[in-house]
Amino acid sequence: MGRGTAAGTVCFAVANQKGGVAKTTSSISLGVALSDLGYRVLLVDLDPQACMTFSLGLDPDQLERSVHDVLVGDAEAAEVVSATEDGPDLLPATIDLASAEALLLTRTGREYALRNALEDLLEQQAAAGTPYDFVILDCPPSLGVLTINGLTAAAEVIVPLQCETLSHRGVGQLLETIADVRKMTNRGLQVRGILPTMFDARTTHSRDVLDDVAMRYELPVLEPPIARSIRFAEAPAAGRSILRTARRTRGAQAYADHAKSLAGEREAAS
Template sequence: MSLPQPAAEGRSRGAVDLSIARETAGREEEVGLAPNPRGLGPTGRPRRHIPEPPLLDRHGPASVLAMCNQKGGVGKTTSTINLGAALAEYGRRVLLVDFDPQGALSVGLGVQPHQLDQTIYNVIMERPVAIHDVVRQTTVEGMDLLPSNIDLSAAEVQLVAEVGREQTLHRVLQPALAEYDYVLVDCQPSLGLLTVNALAAADAVIIPLECEFFSLRGVALLIDTIEKVRERLNPRLEISGILATMFDPRTLHSREVMARVVEAFGDIVFDAVINRTVRFPETTVAGEPITRWAPRSAGAQAYRALAREVIAR
């Protein structure tokens, strides 16, 4: 898959459209929500109608979704937390898997990783420890967490000598799949053995993509890795969608990157777009998803729209 070419030098500096900036100054939460006179969404396409998800009369087996991008700082952890919370609002049972040794997902849900006695590392490396021994409830009803901390960094080295090392996460998740509707795996920002484990365990991949030109450069490598995992380890693996994050409609650069993402990937790009907002850092400090911290905010509405798309797909 060929990537879009960079914008011309004179138009790729994040130039601000002053008229839009003046209109939206001081109203960050409303950016991107004003009625579009042409009926187009932030992606430049007409919004597809996504119905309200039906209620469930039972749970499971879970679909496993890997939130993956080898570039850091693109919103993987934020999207994992808030998509999970939005899915839970729609009556789905969700397990969030912190598969990053930095433990950012755990911190974002109010858990202090260094205080944990058992984490996903113990489930992976110690046979007597079962996944149910480590899973813990969050403040969101219907959403649980499999936490992580820096111990997980040792697993990447220790797994090298294991037989079937790429299938380790798939093996440990199996006993829990019947209890959940979705398992969201927050991957580390690399394409190492832990990420390959997440891809081998997943049914589909969601790629959070920051609306910034350098974020585009690594997508081809990621898609190549996904294709290799599909061919060699996990034939059911597919790309669920590309999620545009940190979008600022006031800047020409963001709009140009969005146009190139849609041009390159087409319908695989979610209609839901996550705008840049001060609300997300606040939720990290609070240890709450935005759907609880600021339930009426644009960010909360965007993740609810994403949850509807994920369920529909």
């Protein structure tokens, strides 16, 4: 999909096969911050654990249809998209998504299932004059078919990275997968950079980890880093983003800053 079939639509995949690095928090926070700037945003939950769906106030167990139905061809994306209280629209997930991996493995062109569904959705919206400006894909903590679908649909990849020792384990494997995707299914895919999460400015350790990863993998580090805060853990229980529950925290403000950068680049390119 790249920049999408609708003029100006930009799609980001948020990916790291290591769990607990704030992928979902980053996806939601960037989406809500972009929505606050006046953009139309679609968030896509590609994780069978459905953390994004739950964190935005929807009960995955109560949903009749989800992104699973879209990927296996039983529903169109437009039929499944839900509004959220926080601003962005959501293509939600349920535990059924776990079986989508096995189902997709038997299908020709399985890597393109999400890309095709999103292109259809964007074409419908373009015809109606209401296209999304941004699509943000929350990839699962693995390098399976669902993540490959996300990378195939995206223009750029954001890699959240916990600022702790050994947190970079697996980054090399992710970059190898991205290289394969570039060769096979999405030649234009770019890595936007590493997004530092759970950053503790009181220690030099967090900065040392970032410097090591940036040098080891020759990736840009996206500034400002996301400061560690207990408020991030509290937000999902309320079914809201931290930009709604604790907007004045440093972490929430950092996500708002990143959203402004994304918005500025989109406007410059359009």
